[in-house]
Amino acid sequence: MRRKLAAGNWKMHGLAADLAEAEALSKAHPAPRCEVLICPPATLLARLADTLSGGTVAVGGQDCHTAAKGAHTGDVSAVMLADAGATHVIVGHSERRADHAETDAAIAAKAASAHAAGLTAIICLGETEAQRDAGETLAVVAAQLAGSLPEGATAANTVIAYEPVWAIGTGRTPTIDQIAEVHTALRTHLRSALPAEGDGIRLLYGGSVKPANAAEIFAVADVDGALVGGASLKAADFGAIIAALDAAP
Numbered sequence: 001m002r003r004k005l006a007a008g009n010w011k012m013h014g015l016a017a018d019l020a021e022a023e024a025l026s027k028a029h030p031a032p033r034c035e036v037l038i039c040p041p042a043t044l045l046a047r048l049a050d051t052l053s054g055g056t057v058a059v060g061g062q063d064c065h066t067a068a069k070g071a072h073t074g075d076v077s078a079v080m081l082a083d084a085g086a087t088h089v090i091v092g093h094s095e096r097r098a099d100h101a102e103t104d105a106a107i108a109a110k111a112a113s114a115h116a117a118g119l120t121a122i123i124c125l126g127e128t129e130a131q132r133d134a135g136e137t138l139a140v141v142a143a144q145l146a147g148s149l150p151e152g153a154t155a156a157n158t159v160i161a162y163e164p165v166w167a168i169g170t171g172r173t174p175t176i177d178q179i180a181e182v183h184t185a186l187r188t189h190l191r192s193a194l195p196a197e198g199d200g201i202r203l204l205y206g207g208s209v210k211p212a213n214a215a216e217i218f219a220v221a222d223v224d225g226a227l228v229g230g231a232s233l234k235a236a237d238f239g240a241i242i243a244a245l246d247a248a249p
């Protein structure tokens with residue numbers, strides 16, 4: 001049985017004053033059935049880990065370098081994230097694929113460095129609107145999955161997040177059938193690529209998840225949780241999504 005995961009990606013949002021939102025969330029959900037994770041900007045990671053210590057909400061990074069240390073001004077390594085209190089790191093988010101020209105191979109190397117540092121890697125993939133319109137969605141996500149999964153991926157150290165690029169921050173979501181189609185295809189690929197582990201790797205959906213649509217998305221087979229952007233910034237909204245995940249079949 002895969003444990004469900006509600007992961008919040010704060011992106012480039014959050015100042016010290018916003019730690020109170022995470023604290024409020026943790027207090028409001030002291031014992032969720034699902035795993036709960038917040039990935040703040042790197043500047044807040046250590047303070048958030050301190051704020052949440054002793055509770056059940058975990059803390060993660062939003063990206064990491066492929067190397068553990070070195071002459072890479074401005075970058076943060078997975079070892080450093082772990083040292084600051086992170087247990088997870090997002091890699092290959094579409095905003096990084098687009099803004100920083102990250103390739104599948106780079107993302108696989110980042111995930112491998114996360115694993116080496118003892119972190120769970122949340123590997124993101126998803127099609128653009130043009131790719132969906134061209135009927136390429138399943139081919140695109142299959143290629144991203146094959147290219148971004150590192151050697152040694154297991155159910156314990158790897159999570160896959162399906163985030164259609166056109167659904168991120170737009171208020172638009174795929175239909176339930178479209179989400180089901182992609183998640184079923186990803187599960188099939190994982191089972192064949194990693195026979196021992198593929199069934200246990202969690203598949204998150206991300207892209208305009210809100211309290212209002214969470215329950216119907218979480219009812220889809222092979223949706224094991226969500227990667228939530230905007231709605232993770234407010235304790236009330238993220239809390240409602242956590243409650244919907246806990247109530248899901």
Ligand SMILES: O=C(CO)COP(=O)(O)O
Pocket residue numbers: 009093163167168169170171206207208209227228229230231
């Ligand atoms: O990109 C996302 C999470 O990583 C989704 O963002 P939104 O929930 O704001 O659409």
